[in-house]
Amino acid sequence: MHFATLASGSSGNAILVGQDERSFLVDSGISMRSLLHNLTLLNVPPAQVEGIIVTHEHIDHIKGVGALARKLKIPIYTSQAIWGEMEQSVGKLADNQRIEVNNKFSCAGLEIEMFATSHDSRESYGLRIERRLPGQGVLALGIATDSGTITEEMHRCLKECDALVVEANHDEDKLWQGPYPWYLKKRISSIYGHLANRQLAEGLLEWIGENTQRVVLAHLSEENNTPEIALATVVRALRASRPIRKNKDLRLRVAPRHTPHELIVLREN
Ligand SMILES: [Zn+2]
Numbered sequence: 001m002h003f004a005t006l007a008s009g010s011s012g013n014a015i016l017v018g019q020d021e022r023s024f025l026v027d028s029g030i031s032m033r034s035l036l037h038n039l040t041l042l043n044v045p046p047a048q049v050e051g052i053i054v055t056h057e058h059i060d061h062i063k064g065v066g067a068l069a070r071k072l073k074i075p076i077y078t079s080q081a082i083w084g085e086m087e088q089s090v091g092k093l094a095d096n097q098r099i100e101v102n103n104k105f106s107c108a109g110l111e112i113e114m115f116a117t118s119h120d121s122r123e124s125y126g127l128r129i130e131r132r133l134p135g136q137g138v139l140a141l142g143i144a145t146d147s148g149t150i151t152e153e154m155h156r157c158l159k160e161c162d163a164l165v166v167e168a169n170h171d172e173d174k175l176w177q178g179p180y181p182w183y184l185k186k187r188i189s190s191i192y193g194h195l196a197n198r199q200l201a202e203g204l205l206e207w208i209g210e211n212t213q214r215v216v217l218a219h220l221s222e223e224n225n226t227p228e229i230a231l232a233t234v235v236r237a238l239r240a241s242r243p244i245r246k247n248k249d250l251r252l253r254v255a256p257r258h259t260p261h262e263l264i265v266l267r268e269n
């Protein structure tokens, strides 16, 4: 199984996930042009993309969804409630491009479980994506951004994933001392807003297992965070945990805002 963020942050989010020559996108919150450009930077032919899964209807997750689905003639997967919110902005689609999903489904040969995050959209979801390995095992990628708090569902679905793409939105001091208007500070820090570095670090202490190979910090705020602060906060917390210190394979990095990070191919052992 492989994955890469293609863009990350309130200026637009998209993640490529796949195996072998098959892939799908999780959100497409940048323009179709930027998305296709970022795929070429990863050497992934657009024809390999078989669908787009939408986590929620905010513009930084759906901006390019309709145009891209029409161009590539691929379906969009999301819940009935999110379809209701985004139908107009997505625009005209063929009937077989509009797929309502809830809980579990598959795409590009991978099994997907949706789980609720806590956010101020109609509904919002994280994803646990599994590849069944020959024999008994599975390889699991957990994706969760846009959540003001860590939900029980997040704990259940992100625990001991082989890789995680998770939100480190803001540094709490930077947010409260920064230039945002009061109502926006309240919104971001509420349980329906976005996850602070510190909250994420607490979550990671529960989720990282001995098989976890990769953690990508995503959806960083441009105003209220920096890659250095996010990394330092998380590293400080993880260093205090002896089991995590023993996991020598673990690699941590920050998703760039406008460009893809390298295609990460998970080891299958
Ligand atoms: Zn959102």
Ligand SMILES: [Zn+2]
Pocket (backbone or CB within 6 Å): 009, 010, 013, 058, 060, 061, 146, 219
């Ligand atoms: Zn967002």
